[in-house]
Amino acid sequence: MSPLLSVQGLVKTWPGPRRMRALDDLSLTLDEGQTLGIVGPSGSGKSTLARVLERLEPADAGRVQFDGLDWLALRGAALRRQRGWMQMVFQDPLAAFHPRATVYSALTDPLRIHGLAPPRDWPSEVARMLEEVQLSPELARRPITAISGGQRQRVAIARALAPRPKLLILDEAVSALDVSVRGHVLDLLVRLQRRHGTGFIFISHDLAVVKAVSHRIAVMDAGRIIEEGPAEALIAQPQTPLLRALIAASPALPA
Template identity: 50%
Template sequence: MATDPVLEIQGLHVTYAGRPPVPAVRGVDLRVRAGEVVAVVGESGSGKSSLAHAVLGLLPPGGRVTGGGIRFAGTDLLRLSERRLGRIRGAGIGLVPQDPGVALNPVQRVGAQIAEVLHLHGQADRRTAWLRAEEILAEVGLDEPALRARQYPHELSGGMRQRVLIGIALACQPRLVIADEPTSALDTTVQRRVLDLLARLTRRAGSAVLLITHDLGVAADRANRLVIMRQGGVVETGDTAALLRAPAHAYTRDLLAAAPAFAPLSPPPPPAEAPPLLEVAHLCKRFPLGRDRAIAAVQDVSFAIPRGSTFALVGGSGSGKTTTARIVTRFEPASGGEIRFDGADITALRGTALRQLRRRLQLVYQNPYTSLDPRFSIADIVAEPLAAFGLATGQDRRRRAAGLLEQVGLGTGLLDRRPGELSGGQRQRVAIARALAPQPDLLVLDEPVSALDVSVQAQILALLRDLQQRLGLTYLLISHDLAMVRQVSHFVGVMRAGHLIETGPTEAVFAAPREEATRELLAAVPGQGWRASVAGG
């Protein structure tokens, strides 16, 4: 029957080996029908990716299905041999994985990777597979597909690589596509284009979609039905519109409250008038390309940040916002222009003077999984700036590290642990504690919550607001997430192609953007279509 589910999961249990064994999926029931988009939403550790990998028979070592059933188009997948299951992967079920940097073979041309899927499943011979691969690259929106087919993954942007993965997943026109966090590594404008492409191609092929995401805004925009998972189980499921208007479970309500797309839109109250702590005037940065060429990454950028306020630089990938932040922190020299910090010109500082500046100007990196040295204890990581600047010695460093952990909401019981023993949110709190150690005046926050789940994002943002109020900190925030920026920033500057094209108080810029690029960024914020209906429900 046409209404029979393409995918039917009944009472699924997935367990990982350990002492004791770790249950990852607990008794999950789920159905996806032809042409339907079902989004599985939950935080890291909720079991949503284990659920998807169990369907594909791709659980990592130590993981196994310990109960329940999985049927695809009437076939019991758990009873199939690896060889027969391999025939279904790619042909019957396509996968769009999260990270194209890992999923694509770095030493194989992208055209060959698409052609391989076609040839493997008997969709084309070796000659016609390459020609079809070029056609698929054109279908997923890549310009000059014949050229792109001969390129390697590292020669493409993140958005281009994700389009290649969509092409691979849909090459054989599968009945079901599993999209596992397919755009979490992309900025919002690229994310929107990639999701639009995925929706258009799956509709044309009549494919069902199982969308795995932690972003309730993305799920609200894209799914017919939502499945909310927590700690391995389904806590709530239903029609997207009905569930968002009247969530029955407290956890779903917490996710809604934490999601920037559904949070109140009012920015923080403006701080009292204060002189600028940081002033940037006509900043430029050119990177040489050979003997006679250069690329202008930052061009004539000027802004000021009043003491005690938050200024957000926003823009898509390649807009120049991160390069601007690196110049401000003096990790990158300017090609032109001037940087003044607390009234002093710091553009050309060197040696001891630059070292002393770094006590007052600290950087919090984007990814807490890579910014902390895994070999060090948390006590050593937090105390490192104290030792580097000669601010404390011996036991006093450990005592002050304990105080800094308490300041960011962590217990002193973590002092002797290592980063690998902490969650993502705990690691980012440790990174903030380390940045606070030398008592800086300015924190540069480079995408400080983009690697975290939405509820953990909300906790970190609340912490940053609290620290700003208590310590009088000034923030330069780098982000592509305008929904988050609107909640936390007093002022905003929009960058495009190295230029600062619009700047002003956050609410004024967002309420009446002058530039098309700003309007495009605002339009790309996920979940906007549901905000009014949820508020009115």
């Protein structure tokens, strides 16, 4: 069976005097319903990879096959029709929303944009979306700015899951949350993946968090993947100095 996502030779160079390569001939694969955790130091290219996959930044070279589609070749209406299949949750759960949005308006946006339900069904759909991420439907009336950070990130996850994506990219999606809230959100993501079979790319600088949710882990440095493998085996037998340093810097890493 073909992988859900196949990335081959991806290159992204930022303009400037030094012409820095944020992605340098990067390749990876992800199977349906699996989680690939991506770790690496700041500046290693993790967030650039997410933005290129989401088509928020153009690639300079390379090929991305997503669900059988030549993903980087899609343009215009064809791209808009397919965007719902790949969604993203960002690090800052407040900056991800319009500051004047309510929870209800934030969650009806994907229903409207992707034509997922007629307006008469929006109240019941919003209630269902909130319940799926273990939030009370009564929150729908509240401004986004009037709920907690953990609640906002759950709303962000609910919004991203609305079009039933085949791939969800989470870029430091729990790093701004308190430790106790972070654990609840990670448990929620695992349950949602089991329920819907969604593939996840989970990007984080926190190796312990990545290990908790990932089937496989890829280590990035200078725009390349320098080490990859099953999560447990990779951490048990690190092959590169960078991964050994990341393990040494993660005192909370489960044994």
